[in-house]
Amino acid sequence: MTLHFTADHEWISVNGATATVGITAYAQGQLGDVVYVELPAAGRALKKGDEAAVVESVKAASEVFAPVSGTVVAANDALADAPETINAAPEGEGWFFRLDLADPAELDGLMDRAAYDAYVAGL
Amino acid sequence: MTDAVSPDDLQKTPLHAAHVALGARMVPFAGYAMPVQYEGILAEHLWTRASAGLFDVSHMGQAFLVGPDHATTARFLESLVPADILDLAPGAQRYSQLLNADGGVVDDLMIHRPAAPEDAGTLMLVVNAGRKATDFALLEHHLPPDIRLDVASDRALLALQGPKAVEVLARCGADLSDWPFMTAGAATIAGIACHVSRSGYTGEDGFEISVLEGRANDLWSALLADAAVKPIGLGARDSLRLEAGLCLYGHELDETTSPVEAGLAWSIQKRRRAEGGFPGAERILFEIANGPERVRVGLTPEGRAPARDGTAIEDEGGRRIGVITSGGFGASIGGPIAIGYVEPASAAPGTAVSLLVRGKALPAAVTALPFVPARFARKPKS
Secondary structure, eight states: EEEEEEEEEEOOOOOOOOEEEEHHHHHHHHHHHHEEEOOOOOOOOTTTTSSSEEEEEEEEEEEEEEEOEEEEEEEEEGGTOOOTTHHOTTTTOOOOOOEEOOOOOGGGSSSOHHHHHHHHHHH | OOOOOOOOEOOOOOOHHHHHTTTTEEEEEEEEEEESSSHHHHHHHHHHHSSEEEEHHHHHHSEEEEEESSHHHHHHHHTOSSOOOOOOOOOEEEEEEEEEEOOEEEEEEEEEEEOOOOOOOOEEEEOGGGGGGHHHHHHHHHHTTTOOEEOOTEEEEEEEESSHHHHHHHHHOOOOOOOTTEEEEEETTEEEEEEEESSOSSSOOOOOOOOGGHHHHHHHHHHHHHHTTTEEEEEHHHHHHHHHOOOOBBBTBBBBBTTTTTTTTGGGGGHHHHHHOOOTHHHHHHHHHHHHHEEEEEEEESSOOOTTTTOEETTSOOOEEEEEEEEEEEEETTTEEEEEEEEEEGSTTEEEEEEEETTTEEEEEEOSSSSOOOOOOOOOOO
């Protein structure tokens, strides 16, 4: 299992041909209290950069973009009734959706943990 | 309102360093660097409703209109606002609106008549941060020779809001428990000379406290030292006022919107309705008599998705009947809430409407305002 990060503050955990996607601890901190999340339906084909989900804090709505291309195989439906899980465990129980990767080579352009931490430190 | 200016260009309130030391997230607002949150908007919102929240609202505009006697100053201000200022009792405060010639709202404001005899002829004004330059220019433009406008740029403004606010002030040496809602006057808090009004922007009992900027940090620290008090940012200030059904300038109010459309006709007293004599009186009195073309209402979306400012409101047949002006999450309600304008035919509480959120029609119901009952310290009816 490998972990990748985007400049839009998403994480992608890759296990074989399947990737789990969520937002980082930094992102949830910037958003503040999450009160609503809209997730993609299973079966939806996403291209890298497509709007995949919407996360809403008390103050504002933010889009979550597909970090890589693939077909949605599952969404974290537990978030519908407990969106605060995204604040409490953004890189665990607060995952957003799972994808079957269309092109694993797309992962090559993403950051690893060290690179992402350095990126956030520079913001 | 968020301004696109670099952090270096932002003004700072006298409490800026205190906010940073408390770990606040600072954001640009109306040209100022302001704390949007400390521990989190939901927690701060709920704390204010349960205990007492302390807000820095020093970005707001404070000014004194100084004339020879109350009648002269009041009649001047009545030429720009629709409230009865002549009738304002010493020590009382009233909410009103500066109007343009079309009856649109230039700003909404608080007007206080000081009780002290030496202040006869003076009115104290508190206006919105984002409008203060416009407001003060408007007042200056119309000032007669015997009245002057003193902008109090040397004063900070704190708000202490919540059911425990009155006991916190008492513990700090200022027992104001017998002041009814919308009373104002001098008070000494923690040894500091302040000008206090029993009012606020949360729907809770509470106080707005004006203090010379050199004493603002002492006052802030003295109030925060009370275990019932936590600092509250502008994020919760907005969610609290939304639940309380209160207007925010730039959202519910602007230069095209009349006070009658905004549901503020209660703030236009009987004598002014009979006499007129304020800007846009023709439109406003017509709307009072015949009803406005659109009215401000509360909206409760079904489900959990918030509907934000700018969201279209449709009737059940898919016809556009209005727009949301503020929308978010009501922490005390535990769900999404919004305020908007709709056609009068769709304004009755319980009316089913749709909100167009990201291309989907979300069902919602028109809801009476406020969403949470106001808990002001009203004078008992005798």
